[in-house]
Amino acid sequence: GAVVSQHPSWVICKSGTSVKIECRSLDFQATTMFWYRQFPKQSLMLMATSNEGSKATYEQGVEKDKFLINHASLTLSTLTVTSAHPEDSSFYICSARAGLDRSNSPLHFGNGTRLTVT
C-alpha cells in the first residue's frame, strides 16, 4: 500500500516552454503533498507544500509564479514548470503521507521526474 505515482518519469523540453508533472496517490487520499527538487550530487530540497483545495505554500527562494502547483483532488497534485530554462533541469520528486497529516505516519515518495531543458 501507500503508493505515490509520478508522471512522466522523464521529460526533455525546449527553453521557454512549460512542463507539467503529475503526482498521484494511488491507494490513499492525501490532503497534503510535497514537491522536492534534487540537483546532481545534492540532497533533496523541499520546494513547496501542496494543499488540496487551497493555495500551495512555497519555501523561501522558490518562485511561485514559475512553479505552479495545483492540488485539485485528494489524489492528484500537479507541478507546472513555466517558461523552463536550462537551470531548471533537475530531478523533481513528490511525496505524500498516507495517514493523518499530523501523525507519525511516514511520507511516501514518487519515483521522480527528470526534467532536462535544452
Place this chain on the structure above:
Amino acid sequence: DAKTTQPTSMDCAEGRAANLPCNHSTISGNEYVYWYRQIHSQGPQYIIHGLKNNETNEMASLIITEDRKSSTLILPHATLRDTAVYYCIVRVAWRADGLTFGKGTHLIIQP
C-alpha cells in the same frame, strides 16, 4: 527538527549486516527517528521509524540508544540492491510540513 550527523560513506560486503549510525544528540522527547533511502535516480523509500523502542520490519531493524542520542539502522543481510544513500531524519511526528533531508550516508555494498 533535531540535527543529525551521519558518516558520508560506508562500505559493506554483500551478505553481511550493514550497520548505519546516526547521531542526534539534541533530540527532544517528542521527536521520532525516521530512516529513508534513495537508490540512484529514484525517489526516496521509507524504511523504518521509531521513538524509544527498537523496531524491526521486513526491511531493517532500528536500534535506538537508551538516552536516544544516537541510533543504528541495521540491514541484516545486505545485497547489491541495498547500495543507496541512507537518510536519518529526526522530527516531531505531528508536524504537517515536509521532511528536511541532510546529506545522508552513501552505503556501497561490495560483491
